[in-house]
Amino acid sequence: MISASSFGGLEFLVAGPAVGAALLPLLRDSRRVTQAAIGLASAVLAVSIWMWVDVVSADGAYVWQSNASWIAALDVHWRLGVDDLSAPLVVLTALLTWCCLVALLKRAPDCGGTSALVGLILVIEAGSIGTFVALDLVLFFVLFEVVLIPMWFVIAAWGDPHDEPGRRRAASRFLVVTVTGSALMLVAFLLLRSELGTFDLAALTERARVIESDRQILIAVLLMVGFGAKIPMWPLHFWLPDAHSKAPTVGSVLLAGVLLKLGTYGLLRFWYDVVPVGALEVAPYLGALGVVGIVYGALACLAQPDLKRLIAYSSVGHMGFVALAISTMTPQGLAAANFANVAHGVITALLFFVVGAVKDRVGDSGFGVIGRGLYARSPHLAAVLAVAAVASLGLPGLAGFWGEMLTMLAAYSPHPDLPQTTYLVFMVLAGLGVVLTTVYFVVAVRKVCQGVPASDAVTDVEADEWVAWLPLVALTVLLGLAPMVMLWSADVVAALPVTP
Amino acid sequence: MTTQVIDWWAIAPPLCLVAAAITALLVDAFAPRGSRALPCAISLVGVLAALLASAALSSHSRATFCLPASGIEQPVNCSWVIDDVTLAWWLIILVSTGLIGMLLQPSVHRGELPGGELYFLLLSSATGALCLAAARDLITLLVALETLSLPSFALVGLRRRNRRGAEAALKFFIVSVVATAFTLLGISMVYGATGSVAAGRIATSVATGAAVEPVIAVGMVLTLVGFGFKVAVVPFQVWVPDTYVGAPIGVAAYLSVVSKAAGLAGLVIVLVRFFSPYVDLWSPMVAVAAALTMTLGNLAALRQSHVVRLLAWSSVAQAGYLLVPLAAGGSEADIGAMQAYALMYAIVNVSAFAVVGAVSAWGAVTVDDFRGLVRTRPWLGLALTFALLCLAGLPPGIVGLVAKVAIFRSAVEGELTWLAVVLAINVALGLVYYLRFVAALLTPAPVRAAVAEPPASGQPGGQREPHGAELFVVIVTFIAAAVLSIFPGPLFFVLP
Secondary structure (H helix, E strand, O other): OOOOOOOOOOHHHHHHHHHHHHHHHHHHHHHHHHHHHHHHHHHHHHHHHHHHHHHHHHHOOEEEEEHHHHHHHHOOEEEEEEEOHHHHHHHHHHHHHHHHHHHHHOOOOOOOHHHHHHHHHHHHHHHHHHHHEEEHHHHHHHHHHOOOOHHHHHHHHHHOOOHHHHHHHHHHHHHHHHHOOOOOOOOHHHHHHHHOOOOHHHHHHHHHHOOHHHHHHHHHOOOOOOHHEEEEEEHHHHHHHHHHHHHHHHHHHHHHHHHHHHHHHHHHHHHOOHHHHHHHHHHHHHHHHHHHHHHHHHHHOOOEEEEEHHHHHHHHHHHHHHHHHHOOOHHHHHHHHHHHHHHHHHHHHHHHHHHHHHHHOOOOOOOHHOOOOOHHHHHHHHHHHHHHHHHOOOOOOOOOHHHHHHHHHHHHHOOOOOHHHHHHHHHHHHHHHHHHHHHHHHHHHHHHHOOOOOOOOOOOOOHHHHHHHHHHHHHHHHHHOHHOOOOOOOOHHOOOOOOO | OOOOOOOOOHHHHHHHHHHHHHHHHHHHHHHHOOOHHHHHHHHHHHHHHHHHHHHHOOOOOEEEEEEOOOOOOOEEEEEEEHHHHHHHHHHEEEEEEHHHHHHHHHHHOOOOOOOOHHHHHHHHHHHHHHHHEOEEEHHHHHHHHHHHHHHHHHHHHOOOOOOHHHHHHHHHHHHHHHHHHHHHHHHOOOHHHOOOOOOHHHHHHHOOOOOOOOHHHHHHHHHHHHHOOOOOOOOOOOOHHHHHHOOOOOHHHHHHHHHHHHHHHHHHHHHHHHHHHHHHHHHHHHHHHHHHHHHHHHHHHHOOOOHHHHHHHHHHHHHHHHHHHOOOOOOOHHHHHHHHHHHHHHHHHHHHHHHHHHHHOOOOEEEEHHHOOHHHHHHHHHHHHHHHHHHOOOOOHHHHHHHHHHHHHHHHOOOOOHHHHHHHHHHHHHHHHHHHHHHHHHHHOOOHHHHHHOOOOOOOOOOOOOEEEEEHHHHHHHHHHHHHHHHHHHOOOOOO
């Protein structure tokens, strides 16, 4: 371990936003609250980048570990630590929170109560980062649940202003499905505890192989269903389109960019580290569901008359790729899943920002309402939308490409104990999904950006929006051109079939 | 025949309550009119004295009312045992009784309930609850159960000139009498088969028997009925919604917290202290009962729009959760988890009933009537929101979440994975109606007439300020739940 654990960096990443959420609304003036929150989020972002540098220099091992007892009677501790799997997601969370807060500075939702919204966003940041860095199963579970009520609020109170029952239904459906999943996840955690007698993730990783394989399969299934509700994995995805499209822009960004990652992160962490034997038995089912998600998401997108819902459904497809990558149970799959995770977070967040901006300007996100010819009506907005769309469909040179590419390569040579032919079929179907994704995004861009311009002008991208979006655009290009930023660790590079 | 030596310290807490009960009744009868707060004050002093006496007992376990040993097969057996488990139940019972006593004071103040009788009955019933948790023979258990029950019938029907209350009391009374009759029948069968009513001796004779004796098994199951009725275990939950609605709200809180805790204590004593060798027989029974109770409670609560009915069915569902550790075998850790959950439930449920009582005094009945409470009465609204989230087990109600983790853990370690999965689905089910209620509280929409204006029916009250005692209970329970959410450690004071 390189860094001293007494330093408290991870404690700051978790507690800082939480304390901020409690104290900042006392400033009363919502503009000052937002400014102060941006300051706090910048500090969190800076610390998270520092942490990432430390992780890189430790070659991916756990750093910044700390341990303090919390509930002695249940043997629950505040065990924190971060490694190469969680570090990029922590940075992603910190970055997206920062972008959301910047976006709120000038254009808060009409419903008012921006201070409360800022507070909730900070709670979501604290809970998400906490989940990524928690090394105690019960702590992981508690922090996993911490984000739910704030996100429910964000959707139910600041969501689509035209559809109050709809946004409330969407919020509650999101919450109920996720809680069912996380309760099953808790059952899996407690099964692990009853087998091995500890909630400590590091100790579990060392001892896990002694669990007999029946038990491992049961735990792996419970974890798959539990995290699958969050990812969301087809057929548990039904809460997602409504929740994303009814949520306010910042809600959609955090939902797609951060909350879905909690599911894939959990699956990666526990399947690979803790129950690999059981996971191998279940993996083909996850792969199949992932592929169904890819194809289903693409077909659903083709039929969408609404741009925001289209992007929501595209998440089902992209997360299907991540699920397929996870299901290969190889180091390549792990690297691909992690890369696709981050890429999807960045690109989809950008897409939701742009579509949210369009929706704010014209009042709705239906293709009919937006009208055609956005290139002529507001060129910069249209250009960012087009860049994000082609990044999302996996154009080489942008971030989306590597996630899909590496996933398909991983599916070509899955773990030797997995059925090779089945995975070959998965790979072909995923390739079909890529084609369909290209089709629907190109059609969407055609419908919105090209064509004879509708008569009404649309305000172009403004300065504050550029500030919130440019980091995401830059990251999209950076991850596309220099994927080594994320694929640096020696064992990952050695495992890759090609050198990126 | 030797005279028994009685350990007076061991029975001091119930004696404090009895003394306070009689004093409250007499003082109210002879005191000048206008001193309506006196019975409440006296009973609070009694509860505090009982708490202090229990605290003094906590150093080591005690027993009294013992039968001397006679031969190897008849070991020493004490009818009254105070150990950590008993003391934990006592803490839950006494704290809840004190808080509920304060909740009832506003009704006394307004002249809706007679103070002396109310506090006499409340403390008498609580005395029964204390005795139940310490009893270790079937006769003492039965007497304690009756002491708990009889005053509570009167409490339910105590409201002056209220037909609904009388009907609720009658229904409650009839079902309860039938349940107790079953328990009595069960006790007589167990006595007939084993020749004893004492816990230790029954356990010994059950353990030495080669196989499960049908008579004893049937007797055991019948004995459980009376306690299951108190806990509101399916199929003995039918009385719950009507009785809660008909009773004064403070009394409904009493039934849902103190009476339920005492019933649980009784179930634990009967199954773990008397019939632990039959664990393979009763554990699946309790597991099925728990699964049915939580599922039925949650499904029924989904359909409720009447707030007290909703809380009534929610308390049935919570009873299902509370039974899970017993189904897991009732080891020491299981009982600890159950008591941790019961403590959490007592605090937040009293909190919820306190707010509902304060708000319904100005005419709010349905969930819709509570719309916008967080805007109009922020503290009441936030306290109720927090209490509901604790009951649902979601952060920020971390205390509820942690208590649920303990329950899940019992289920999983007791090899009841299927029950844990049922529990998981039920947690999500419960979320639906708790959330609907929370959403109504937070709605910014204009509050409906029922809350904003005095009720038309001319009942006392109207848009009145909550009584100080109610506010005190709301604040204390809210702070307790909030502190336990950050430091959940003290919740598990009894876990080994």
